[in-house]
Amino acid sequence: MTFWILAPIMVAAALGILFVRKAVHAALLLAVVMISLAFLYAVLDAPFLFAVQIIVYTGAILMLFLFVMMLIGVDAADSVVETIRGQRVMAVVLGLLFGSVLVLGISQVTFGVVVGLDEANAGGNVPAIANVLFSRYVFAFEATSALLITAALGAMVLAHRERLTPKAGQAELAAQRMRDYAEHGKHLGPLPSPGVYARHNAVDTPALLPDGTAAESSVSRVLAARGTVRSAPALADDIDDVRRQIGDPTSMPETSGKAGAPATTEEDVQK
Amino acid sequence: MTQYIVLSAILFTIGCVGVLTRRNAIVVFMCVELMLNACNLAFVAFARQHGNLDGQITAFFVMVVAAAEVVIGLAIIMAIFRTRRSASVDDASLLKY
Numbered sequence A: 001m002t003f004w005i006l007a008p009i010m011v012a013a014a015l016g017i018l019f020v021r022k023a024v025h026a027a028l029l030l031a032v033v034m035i036s037l038a039f040l041y042a043v044l045d046a047p048f049l050f051a052v053q054i055i056v057y058t059g060a061i062l063m064l065f066l067f068v069m070m071l072i073g074v075d076a077a078d079s080v081v082e083t084i085r086g087q088r089v090m091a092v093v094l095g096l097l098f099g100s101v102l103v104l105g106i107s108q109v110t111f112g113v114v115v116g117l118d119e120a121n122a123g124g125n126v127p128a129i130a131n132v133l134f135s136r137y138v139f140a141f142e143a144t145s146a147l148l149i150t151a152a153l154g155a156m157v158l159a160h161r162e163r164l165t166p167k168a169g170q171a172e173l174a175a176q177r178m179r180d181y182a183e184h185g186k187h188l189g190p191l192p193s194p195g196v197y198a199r200h201n202a203v204d205t206p207a208l209l210p211d212g213t214a215a216e217s218s219v220s221r222v223l224a225a226r227g228t229v230r231s232a233p234a235l236a237d238d239i240d241d242v243r244r245q246i247g248d249p250t251s252m253p254e255t256s257g258k259a260g261a262p263a264t265t266e267e268d269v270q271k
Numbered sequence B: 001m002t003q004y005i006v007l008s009a010i011l012f013t014i015g016c017v018g019v020l021t022r023r024n025a026i027v028v029f030m031c032v033e034l035m036l037n038a039c040n041l042a043f044v045a046f047a048r049q050h051g052n053l054d055g056q057i058t059a060f061f062v063m064v065v066a067a068a069e070v071v072i073g074l075a076i077i078m079a080i081f082r083t084r085r086s087a088s089v090d091d092a093s094l095l096k097y
Helices: A002-019 A023-043 A047-072 A087-108 A125-133 A138-159 A170-184 A221-226 A232-247 A266-270 B002-021 B025-050 B054-084
Strands: none
Touching: A002 A023, A002 B002, A002 B025, A023 A047, A023 B025, A047 A125, A047 B025, A047 B054, A087 B002, A125 B054, A138 B054, B002 B025, B025 B054
16 A cells, blocks of 8 residues: 555656656655655565665755755756757667666566565564674675775865965965055055945945946846846936936935935935 | 566666656656665565565665665766756767767
8 A cells, every 4th residue: 555655656756756857856856755755664574774765865865966956056057958859769668678677577587486585583573684784794794884984084184184384374364465466556445335326235236436337246246147246337317317206305315225215314304 | 476576677767768758857857766766566466475574674774775876976966967957868979078
């Protein structure tokens, strides 16, 4: 019964991994498959593997996947370009062939009577597994420990990055800033803050210089790279607009930004 | 009994197709994990079929090796990403030239 509920869910989730665009969605679908698999282990008289599957696979390994995805960038979507022409079609055809051969082959085999684990699990599943693991498989178990240590060391070696230049401290940064000032005339002080003119104080609005041009250095480089910075000429038009409205005392100026906050101060009106 | 093995075969095939079609190295890796899990299901099912625990022990070892493999594989993917700014398997083609 449990099987017939879980099997369609697992197959659907596994097929979803093939078709979703985002890697995060694939990871979540894989989690569905693995948790369902854990319940199938429980049905198949393997309570120890049920726990290990949930703790190690969905708990540790999938979280590791998600961590790496976070480091690499979640929006690293698949490219749609095929480097080998027709590879996807061929892969799907081969997969269907392979799957049908496997399923046909399995369906022609008679497995005989299921012995069941009642006898083997008589003293409890975990003690029974421990008995086998630490007697017949003890050398494999020891080899596993060597493998795990090697894996930990390998991950450290692969993820380690040697620092080629010494880290710049506060003194070095200050000296660099003074050198830039002496050689290129670069401004010494902090960068201007964005949008310190009239109505706009959002971070995507560049500060305006006295001649009405935008101060490029006042906007974060990230926003500039994304192309979400508002353009300076449009803002200058806006300024004219505001000025016209101020000049006309009968009409109250439009408010923008915070609701109800007047766009002019009393000093502006008096001018 | 047969249905467990058939499910295992289907999951393995889906994992295979995923490895062949997906381009993102992490998703390819997930499909490898799916194939390992499918094998584990077959091992556990056969353990019940034969009435001894060797299949469960093997599945346990597969899990341990898979954990080690994931650690190394993800470290390699990260190292490649740091140098090439891409997690696509198509971009790691230096040996081709």
